[in-house]
Amino acid sequence: MKLSIIIDNFNSASSVDLVTQHNNQQAQRKAAMAVLAHAEAGEIAARLRTIALPGHLDLREPENGLVMLRGRAGGDGAPFNLGEATVSRAAVRLASGEVGFGYTLGRDGEKARLIALCDALVQSSDFGEAVERDVIGPLREQLMMRRNQAAAETAATKVDFYTMVRGEG
Amino acid sequence: MYVAVKGGERAIENAHRLLANARRGDQSVPEVTLDQISEQLGLAVDRVMSEGSLYDRELAALAIKQARGDLIEAIFLVRAFRATLPRFGTSEPVDTGAMRVQRRVSATFKDIPGGQILGPTFDYTHRLLDPTLGQGFVPEVPATAEASTAPTPRVTDILGRDGLIESSPRSEDGASVGDLTREPLNFPADRDLRLQNLARGDEGFLLAMGYSTQRGYGRNHPFVGEIRFGEVEVEFSAEDVGFAVPLGSIELTECQMVNQFKGSATEAPCFTRGYGLAFGQSERKTMSMALVDRALRARELGEEAVAPAQDEEFVMSHSDNVQATGFVEHLKLPHYVDFQSELGLLRKLRKEFAEANAPEAMKEAAE
Numbered sequence: 001m002k003l004s005i006i007i008d009n010f011n012s013a014s015s016v017d018l019v020t021q022h023n024n025q026q027a028q029r030k031a032a033m034a035v036l037a038h039a040e041a042g043e044i045a046a047r048l049r050t051i052a053l054p055g056h057l058d059l060r061e062p063e064n065g066l067v068m069l070r071g072r073a074g075g076d077g078a079p080f081n082l083g084e085a086t087v088s089r090a091a092v093r094l095a096s097g098e099v100g101f102g103y104t105l106g107r108d109g110e111k112a113r114l115i116a117l118c119d120a121l122v123q124s125s126d127f128g129e130a131v132e133r134d135v136i137g138p139l140r141e142q143l144m145m146r147r148n149q150a151a152a153e154t155a156a157t158k159v160d161f162y163t164m165v166r167g168e169g
Numbered sequence: 170m171y172v173a174v175k176g177g178e179r180a181i182e183n184a185h186r187l188l189a190n191a192r193r194g195d196q197s198v199p200e201v202t203l204d205q206i207s208e209q210l211g212l213a214v215d216r217v218m219s220e221g222s223l224y225d226r227e228l229a230a231l232a233i234k235q236a237r238g239d240l241i242e243a244i245f246l247v248r249a250f251r252a253t254l255p256r257f258g259t260s261e262p263v264d265t266g267a268m269r270v271q272r273r274v275s276a277t278f279k280d281i282p283g284g285q286i287l288g289p290t291f292d293y294t295h296r297l298l299d300p301t302l303g304q305g306f307v308p309e310v311p312a313t314a315e316a317s318t319a320p321t322p323r324v325t326d327i328l329g330r331d332g333l334i335e336s337s338p339r340s341e342d343g344a345s346v347g348d349l350t351r352e353p354l355n356f357p358a359d360r361d362l363r364l365q366n367l368a369r370g371d372e373g374f375l376l377a378m379g380y381s382t383q384r385g386y387g388r389n390h391p392f393v394g395e396i397r398f399g400e401v402e403v404e405f406s407a408e409d410v411g412f413a414v415p416l417g418s419i420e421l422t423e424c425q426m427v428n429q430f431k432g433s434a435t436e437a438p439c440f441t442r443g444y445g446l447a448f449g450q451s452e453r454k455t456m457s458m459a460l461v462d463r464a465l466r467a468r469e470l471g472e473e474a475v476a477p478a479q480d481e482e483f484v485m486s487h488s489d490n491v492q493a494t495g496f497v498e499h500l501k502l503p504h505y506v507d508f509q510s511e512l513g514l515l516r517k518l519r520k521e522f523a524e525a526n527a528p529e530a531m532k533e534a535a536e
């Protein structure tokens with residue numbers, strides 16, 4: 001969707017709606033990808049089997065490559081190249097036309113393809129709800145449980161250092 | 170000079186077969202799996218990822234297995250592998266301030282927002298060998314406590330609010346970032362290239378260089394402002410997608426070194442800083458990197474560069490262990506032609522020497 005088309009739309013009320021809708025969908029896709037990237041291919045595939053999937057084809061066969069990871073000097077300063085990471089990517093198109101993209105760290109092409117399929121489904125008015133309810137929702141819950149467990153284990157190692165006055169202790 | 174030689178194919182093939190057997194060792198002992206290396210020798214994997222400059226645990230574990238545990242050989246293998254893949258692009262700079270912290274300590278402030286968190290650390294262990302690890306050891310389940318949702322800001326950001334520490338260098342949006350895997354290194358090198366070089370530099374070399382600054386060769390009076398280790402999210406602006414795509418998370422260690430202050434007639438004195446960042450849990454590496462990063466800022470901070478750690482050409486030209494090992498280890502490859510010519514020259518010189526120093530009587534007798 002071209003922003004100029006939206007802006008050119010003389011009905012200003014509905015153009016704002018369109019932009020909001022576009023941004024909402026983008027945020028939703030991004031949130032779904034953030035969950036899927038942390039799941040295993042097998043977990044995603046197992047969840048997807050609970051949905052009667054529409055016809056789809058590979059728009060881009062899974063492909064492995066590299067992404068240069070950047071840090072910032074001092075954590076918040078000018079960027080620098082830290083080192084690369086392996087990344088797999090794929091693209092899938094639903095019979096109804098939605099195009100989904102899958103990107104993930106690692107070299108699991110099947111996982112990239114499954115993420116792309118999910119991304120296409122998220123954009124589909126017929127499947128958006130189902131994929132959120134049956135795939136992304138449960139995976140998000142699992143991810144949160146793992147993170148909470150790790151955070152609780154980390155929290156147990158929190159210390160309070162105190163400086164002693166000389167001669168004490 | 171190395172001149173190509175031919176022959177020895179059979180011997181080379183058999184040597185590689187023998188290597189494969191030596192690598193496997195006693196076959197009555199179970200073979201080590203990549204998962205076992207990744208899970209149980211995790212810090213070796215972290216080092217190979219950092220210095221191999223490629224974040225991929227499985228590949229690093231494979232490299233360690235193939236290299237029989239020789240980490241520099243493993244780093245070499247990983248570097249060679251990365252050359253086989255296309256590069257999709259560059260990530261958005263990671264936000265270490267938003268790290269899901271598993272460890273975070275400060276040696277400068279005891280009360281920091283978010284607290285000091287020891288995490289999984291060798292610190293405060295007694296360094297006594299533990300024989301129980303040799304007999305099938307099952308660790309206790311980790312203790313848990315209620316996790317705080319309080320943010321864990323970088324300690325340097327807190328100091329920065331009061332102007333007590335210099336701010337990080339800024340760059341223009343869209344300014345190019347140097348990449349020494351793409352362009353040859355030229356000196357003087359900017360900080361982006363220096364940090365990239367140090368991030369993939371040999372831990373032992375950086376440790377020695379950092380140590381040398383502590384011992385007085387380019388002293389800069391360091392404090393560990395903060396070390397943090399944990400997971401950060403990675404995003405990649407994929408052109409086809411049209412927004413920054415989450416790729417998943419990586420583990421990083423970050424060290425913020427707070428160093429001696431500087432000031433001038435026009436600027437109030439403030440602490441200076443050095444920075445270290447590496448893949449995985451790599452504390453010694455990031456601390457050494459931060460010390461050397463600070464030392465290499467001598468020129469920028471108007472300090473006299475007198476020590477090796479302050480000499481960027483010296484440090485950056487010798488920090489890469491793949492380059493270093495390539496040049497050192499090539500000495501063991503056949504140099505027969507080169508050596509023959511040296512030998513010929515030496516024989517000639519010795520003959521001339523013998524003739525010049527022969528006793529007069531002998532010369533006369535010969536005449």
